Amino acid sequence: MMKKLSITLLLVFSLSLVSVFVASAADVSLVTDITGILTDNQREQLNTRAETISEQYRCDVAIMIIDEIPDNDSAYNWARSLYEYYNFGYGSERSGILLFLSLAERDYALVAFGYGHTAFTDYGKDVMLDRHILPLLGNDKYYEALSVYLDKAEEFLAMARDGTPFERGTDPNREGMSLLLKLAIIIIVPLVIAFALCSMWGGQMKTARVAKTACNYIPQGGFQLTGQLDMFLYRTTTRTKIESSSSSGGTSVDSRGFSGRSGKF
Secondary structure (H helix, E strand, O other): OOOHHHHHHHHHHHHHHHHHHHHHHHHHOOOOOOHHHOOOOHHHHHHHHHHHHHHHHHOOOEEEEEEOOOOOOOOOHHHHHHHHOOOOOOOOOOOEEEEEOOOOOOOEEEEOOHHHHHHHOOHHOOOOOHHHHHHHOOOHHHHHHHHHHHHHHHHHHHHHOOOOOOOOOOOOOOOOOHHHHHHHHHHHHHHHHHHHHHHHHHHHOOOOOOOOHHHHHOOOOOOOOOOOOOOOOOOOOOOOOOOOOOOOOOOOOOOOEEEEEEEEO
């Protein structure tokens, strides 16, 4: 009798856990932190901001923070599964982006879906992570990193809405020289070097005098031709440019319809 009662209580307890988990899946907020790394006030501020951005641009901007990834799974796989399970995504296309953090092993993943592929290109995700988010996460500045994530998400969504998604060619802070600067270096620097060399050689010729005859250049006894050599001073070469196909931007989408990146912070 006691054994049957224990089994019954265990089943009731398991069913109650399942019902709570399902309910939480339906009511999950855009910013979810089950670790307590954020204060209640910080989480509420971030969530309110995320909801405002998501509604304005019709693209969910979400954050999920957990303690540990079970079964040694990857952060990228878990981010995709959580996105699907918790029904993230705006509208019928389920457009959105999710920043997923697992604190135990300091794993992160950033995944996008639907219109998120357009607004958050591969280059855009790299810039968002490498320049802005990961340096802060590396110093355990979680709230600051998540605030910057929302700032950049809003910036990228605004650019995409205006028809110029954040890409290598539209990045105002892209490292490297501008086209005008490159042209200036290519044209002006050689001219400066040539002028300096000509000036130096001209200075060495100031002692030269014009000779009226060529006697000084004829050896004593006259000129004798002892050999003959043909030299080709010029040749014409034809080159054909071989075009190579390369990707200059865009977004790579996997078999489940997600794009993204993962790693350690």
